Amino acid sequence: MNLNHRLMITIVKRGYSRAVIAEAKKAGADGATVMYGEGIGRNEKPTFMGLPATHEKDIIFIAIDGSLEKPVAEAVSRCAKLGQPGQGLGFTLHLNKLIGVPHLSDRLYFTKPQKGERSMKPLKDQFQLIVTIVNSGDAEKVVAAAAEAGAEGGTILTGRGTGVNEQTKFMNFTIDPEKDIVFTLVPESFANAVVKRIEEAIDLYSPGQGIAFLIDVEEVFGVNHSSLSKME
Numbered sequence: 001m002n003l004n005h006r007l008m009i010t011i012v013k014r015g016y017s018r019a020v021i022a023e024a025k026k027a028g029a030d031g032a033t034v035m036y037g038e039g040i041g042r043n044e045k046p047t048f049m050g051l052p053a054t055h056e057k058d059i060i061f062i063a064i065d066g067s068l069e070k071p072v073a074e075a076v077s078r079c080a081k082l083g084q085p086g087q088g089l090g091f092t093l094h095l096n097k098l099i100g101v102p103h104l105s106d107r108l109y110f111t112k113p114q115k116g117e118r119s120m121k122p123l124k125d126q127f128q129l130i131v132t133i134v135n136s137g138d139a140e141k142v143v144a145a146a147a148e149a150g151a152e153g154g155t156i157l158t159g160r161g162t163g164v165n166e167q168t169k170f171m172n173f174t175i176d177p178e179k180d181i182v183f184t185l186v187p188e189s190f191a192n193a194v195v196k197r198i199e200e201a202i203d204l205y206s207p208g209q210g211i212a213f214l215i216d217v218e219e220v221f222g223v224n225h226s227s228l229s230k231m232e
Helices: 017-026 066-080 139-148 188-202 225-231
Strands: 005-013 033-041 056-065 088-095 127-135 153-160 168-170 173-175 178-187 210-217 219-221
Touching (some): 017 056, 017 066, 056 066, 056 153, 066 219, 127 139, 127 188, 139 178, 139 188, 188 210
Antiparallel strands (some): 005 056, 005 088, 033 056, 033 153, 088 219, 127 178, 127 210, 168 173
C-alpha cells in the first residue's frame, strides 16, 4: 500500500505549542519544530485601547506519515481548541520526498492524481496557501491587501534573504536583508484575486520587492467555515 507523507502546520496562540506537541506525540507524531511569529485574524481585535495589538503565535511544523494525518489533526485540534474564533488553525501539505526520517522516508510515496482526474474533495473545501516573502516592514501591507480581497487574516514570520538585486555590503561584509514571510490560507475559489491584490499593493514585479507563490493544501482543520462560506 502506498503511503504519503504530510507536513502538518498548525498556528496557535503563543505558549500553546508545548501542550499541542505532547498531544500530537500521543497520536503518533515523532516530534515537531516550533517557529515564532505574529498574526491577525478576522476574529482578533487589531487594536487595544487605541494602540496596535500584537498577536504572538507559535507555528508548529510536524512531519508525519499519511496514515496519521487524521488522528494527529484531531488531537491537535482538541488541545488547541481549533475551530473556536481566534484560537488558530491548521493545515497539511503533501511532501513529495522526506529526508532525515528513516522509518518514514523508506516507505513508498503517494501518487498524486494525474491531470484530468477528479479530486475526491468537494471544491468548496479546497484551500491554497499563499506564501509571500517581502522586505521587513511590508508584511502589514500584505495582510491588509489580502483582507481587501477576502482573506481571513495572515501569519507573519521573520527571516533573512538576499537576491540578485540585494547585494549589500558593509566594510566588505555581505549583509542579508531582513524579510517578512506571510502565510495566507484562502479557499481556492478566490486565491488568484488575493494574489493579484498583494501584487498590486507590494509591486512584486519591481526588482527587490519580494515574491509570492501558492501551494496546494491537502487538508484544513480549525477554520471557521461559516465565515468563509459567506464570502464565497
